Each structure stands twice: as structure tokens, then as C-alpha cells.
Amino acid sequence: MxxxxxxxxxxSVENGELMLPNGMKIGGSLLLSDxxxxxxxxxxxxxxxxxxxxxxxTQxxxxxxxxxxxxxxxxxxTQxxxHxxxxxxxNLFRAGITHLPExxxxxxxxxxxxxxxxxxxxxxxxxxxxxLRWTGVTQLPEDLNVVGTILLTSKKSxxxx
Numbered sequence: 001m002x003x004x005x006x007x008x009x010x011x012s013v014e015n016g017e018l019m020l021p022n023g024m025k026i027g028g029s030l031l032l033s034d035x036x037x038x039x040x041x042x043x044x045x046x047x048x049x050x051x052x053x054x055x056x057x058t059q060x061x062x063x064x065x066x067x068x069x070x071x072x073x074x075x076x077x078t079q080x081x082x083h084x085x086x087x088x089x090x091n092l093f094r095a096g097i098t099h100l101p102e103x104x105x106x107x108x109x110x111x112x113x114x115x116x117x118x119x120x121x122x123x124x125x126x127x128x129x130x131x132l133r134w135t136g137v138t139q140l141p142e143d144l145n146v147v148g149t150i151l152l153t154s155k156k157s158x159x160x161x
Contacts, residue, residue, distance in 0.1 A: 020044070029068060040064065049088065058096075060084065069108065072097075082102065089128065092117075100124065109148065112137075120144060 018032070022041040029048030038056045042063075049068035058076040062083065069088035076096045084101065089108030097115045103123040110130045118136030122143055127150035137152065 033071070073111075129130075 004153055012104050013036045018035055020037075022051045023043040023047045024041050025043075027047040029050070030046050031049075031051045032055060033051045033053040035055055037052075038058065038104065040057065040061050041089045042061045044061055045065045047067040049071070050066045051069075051071045052075055053071045056126070056159045057072070058078065060077065060081050064081060065085045067087040069091070070086045071091045073091045073093040074095065077092070080097070080101050082101050082105055084104065086105070087107040089110070090106045092115055094114045094155050097112075097117060100118065101158045102121040102123045104121060105125045107127040108125045109128040112135050114134045116136065116139050117132075119139070120137060120141050124143075125145040127147050128142040130146050130150050132150065132152045134153065140150070157160050
């Protein structure tokens, strides 16, 4: 069984909000789900997964690099930065996202369920499946590259989910 290790970082709290230092580099995962945080530091690099589910995050810093999964479900994120690198899956389920940057590359699956995305960008590459259920996407770009399954249904939401 893998042993859990806790590392105490030089974190600060300002007005009840967690503040992370600029240039922070983490070899493993950074799990911040449901924490009171609104911004990530410039130059953040996470070797493992970055979980931000249910936080008040509304934007990501330019040059953010995530080696594992990036979970932004249920956040107010409206757009992703150019040159975002995600080695694993990208979860945007019920996020406030309205469009994706051109040339976005996701190493794993891409979950866009229940977002306001209506168009996919040119050069989108997904290493596994892409879930477009309950989005406004009606047309796929010619250069879309998806290794796995494409899930696509009408915009109409189910009564329970």
C-alpha cells in the first residue's frame, strides 16, 4: 500500500483565502478541491494531478503545466489559457467555460458535459474520449483528433443527472 506523505508548505492566508507562492513547482499532485482559493500562482507546475473542483477559481495562469489530470468541474472558469498543457484528463463538467483555446492538447479524456461550449477549436487533440453531452456543439472541426470515443447528444438536459 502506498504511504501518504504530508508536506507543510510556506502557505499564507489573506482575508481567509489560501495564497500559494509564485513559481511553485510540485512533483506530485495538488489537491485543493473545495478550498477557499481564487487564484493560482504564476509559473505553477504540477507533475501529478491538480484538483480544483468546487473552488472559486475563475482563471488559470498562463503557462500552467499539469502532468496528470486537471479537475475544474463546478468552477467559474470561463476560458483556459493559451499553451495549457494537460498530460492526463481535463474535467470541465458544469464549469463556466465558454470556449477552448486553439491547439489544446489533452493526454487523457476531455469532459465538457453541461458547459456552454458551442464550438470546438481547431487543432484540438484528445488522447482518449471526449464527452460533449449537453453542450451546444453541433459540428466537429475537420482536424479534430480523438483517439477514443466521442459522446454527443442534444443540448436538452435530462431531468435527473
